[in-house]
Amino acid sequence: MKFSHLLALFAAFVLLVSPDLVFAAADEAAAVLEGAPKPSRLDYPLIGGVSARTVVWSAAQMHLFLAAFVLAVPLFAIATEFMSVxxxxxxxxxxxREFMKITMAAYSLTALVGGGLLLSLLVFYPHLMEYLIRVFRGQMLIYAMLFGLESITLYVYFYSWDALRRGNRKWYHMSIGLLLNTVGLTLMFIANxxxxxxxxxxxxxxxxxxTGTVWEATRNPLWNxxxxxxxxxxxxxxxxxxGGYAAYMFLAEKDPEKKAHYDWMGYTSNFIAILGFIPLPFAGYWLMAEIYAYSQQMGITAMGGILAWLFIIQAVxxxxxxxxxxxYLWSGLMRTDRGAQYAKYVKYIAVVIVGGFLVWLTPHTLILTANEIQNLxxxxxxxxxxxxxxPAKNTAVNLMLVF
Known part of the structure; x- marks a missing residue:
């Protein structure tokens, strides 16, 4: 059976099953009215002096690092492939192709760490996992199936590169890449x-x-x-x-042609990173605004309470x-033929960025002794x-983004 036939069968299965799993859950919900678990101190055990929360957080953070990379790189890989066409x-x-080569190296590790995260959640927090399974029901099965589909499309996309590189076959190859990115984004949306x-x-x-459907639980206020x-x-x-990988390869390579390739690859990757980074603060503003709208206390705790120190670290x-x-961009610019004529503007840009950075770091309330408060x-x-x-910090960040 051809791979396309398998994909068609899988799509048909999802279309047939998912409406029942997602939208017909209201009848089941009416019969299941057990409340959420109420954890106690015993639900956060210490194992060999190590907190279970620390174990889960470490696994989740590492999985997030790897999964973010594996989901992102195919996005600009297919965009770069389209540019070649x-x-x-x-x-x-x-x-x-080299973008995807790096992704292949990280994918297996992503799955391994993800399995460790799932195991740690099931071992340390069985009540939480039981509750989430009760809320999202068949959606978790769909997630597992999509993960399998992503694995298949990832390997097919990479290993068919040379065979589908020329002529109209290139469009078939990019279609596989489009499917890969669609599945990857769907996985991210479900996990979110x-x-x-x-x-x-x-x-x-x-x-x-x-009391509601899986879709109602999915489309909660903070999901989008x-x-x-x-x-x-x-x-x-x-x-x-x-970009970091390309910079390392640039330093390690001795062949001038390969050094030029990795220099260009690093510059392009850094440019892509900045394209994603520039609108990111505005997405963060929207997320925090929705957090405050849902629960003002949660927003205050995050930005002005016990977690406020994390925002200071984030500012740095x-x-x-x-x-x-x-x-990085200035260094690359200076190596171009016409880069020197723009060198005189670098110091002004640096002043704006450093000044905005200092404003961004400035605290509103100082931690002072009684005498210092009296003197001040x-x-x-x-x-x-x-x-x-x-207002001052938003202005500073916007200027940093512009420059």
């Missing part, structure tokens, strides 16, 4: 539904009992903002990782990314205090 330049095709449901549950009553934020973040992250990282990305006349600095509020 439009321009007739094989350099784009070679670069797209599970995560966002835990922050803004929908389709349940105040006790957590399932999280989808957009992760989509852009994946592109920025994937482009940066590939954002400024570092801006400076590093611009320096309050917890807010008279001159720097206004730079600690969001």
């Amino acid at each position: 439009v321009t007739g330049d094989d350099r784009f095709d070679n670069m797209a 539904a599970w995560v966002s449901f835990m922050m803004s549950p929908a389709g349940v009553d105040p006790t957590g009992a399932v 903002p999280l989808n957009l934020h992760r989509f852009l973040a994946n592109i920025a992250y994937g482009g940066a990782i590939v 990282l954002i400024g570092t990314i801006m400076l590093a990305a611009n320096y 006349g309050g917890t807010h600095h008279k001159i720097l205090g206004p730079l600690g509020i969001m």
